[in-house]
Amino acid sequence: AQTVTQSQPEMSVQEAETVTLSCTYDTSENNYYLFWYKQPPSRQMILVIRQEAYKQQNATENRFSVNFQKAAKSFSLKISDSQLGDTAMYFCAFGRVTSGSRLTFGEGTQLTVNP
Amino acid sequence: DVKVTQSSRYLVKRTGEKVFLECVQDMDHENMFWYRQDPGLGLRLIYFSYDVKMKEKGDIPEGYSVSREKKERFSLILESASTNQTSMYLCASSYGDRWNEKLFFGSGTQLSVL
Numbered sequence: 002a003q004t005v006t007q008s009q010p011e012m013s014v015q016e017a018e019t020v021t022l023s024c025t026y027d028t029s030e031n032n033y034y035l036f037w038y039k040q041p042p043s044r045q046m047i048l049v050i051r052q053e054a055y056k057q058q059n060a061t062e063n064r065f066s067v068n069f070q071k072a073a074k075s076f077s078l079k080i081s082d083s084q085l086g087d088t089a090m091y092f093c094a095f096g097r098v099t100s101g102s103r104l105t106f107g108e109g110t111q112l113t114v115n116p
Numbered sequence: 117d118v119k120v121t122q123s124s125r126y127l128v129k130r131t132g133e134k135v136f137l138e139c140v141q142d143m144d145h146e147n148m149f150w151y152r153q154d155p156g157l158g159l160r161l162i163y164f165s166y167d168v169k170m171k172e173k174g175d176i177p178e179g180y181s182v183s184r185e186k187k188e189r190f191s192l193i194l195e196s197a198s199t200n201q202t203s204m205y206l207c208a209s210s211y212g213d214r215w216n217e218k219l220f221f222g223s224g225t226q227l228s229v230l
Contacts, residue, residue, distance in 0.1 A: 010156070036218070046206065046221035092158060102147050102210040102217055103174075106159040 003028045005095050007107035014083045015115050021068075022078040022110050024093030030054075032098045035069070035076045040109075041089040049091070052076065083114045119143075122207050122222035129229050135194040137225050139207030146212025148190035149219065150174075150182065153204040165190055166212060197229045
């Protein structure tokens with residue numbers, strides 16, 4: 002079974018600074034995909050960024066980027082120029098190619114952006 | 117925009133009651149999921165469905181059942197609610213034939229069982 006671990010239950014950052022959220026996972030699969038989802042206080046979970054394991058290039062979406070280290074089974078999220086609206090719970094998720102959209106989520110990291 | 121609607125934002129029930137949580141999506145998605153979210157545990161999959169009248173157990177199906185009579189609607193049923201089922205319940209949906217497709221989530225139902 003796959004496991005996803007987020008070792009930072011809470012983090013805080015000053016507005017405009019950069020913060021990195023950690024995620025590690027355990028799998029014997031070679032082909033899979035990884036996601037970061039964001040859950041703001043409204044509770045509406047939205048996709049932040051995704052990465053296919055076969056791609057060596059790290060995914061980037063505007064201020065959000067990942068550091069995907071396949072050998073180390075690490076998938077961290079970097080948020081640049083943090084904004085107050087980035088305050089949310091962030092979940093890392095793992096998906097097997099053979100499991101369709103079924104995902105395994107980590108415990109979550111509560112990020113607070115301070116003015 | 118895709119919309120996933122959960123019928124209740126907050127729900128309070130008593131131990132032993134039968135509880136129905138409803139979820140409707142408006143984008144003709146094949147896949148639908150029920151997760152529960154608990155502090156420190158993240159999201160855990162209860163049940164999912166890849167087609168009408170089809171269901172599969174997730175990681176924590178005990179104490180729950182589901183129903184999918186129509187493609188757009190996926191119901192989670194607590195046959196006899198217990199206090200350990202107090203939690204946030206999230207419904208999600210996605211397209212069926214793409215393995216890396218993102219999930220679309222509802223806003224959650226916070227269920228309290230007293």
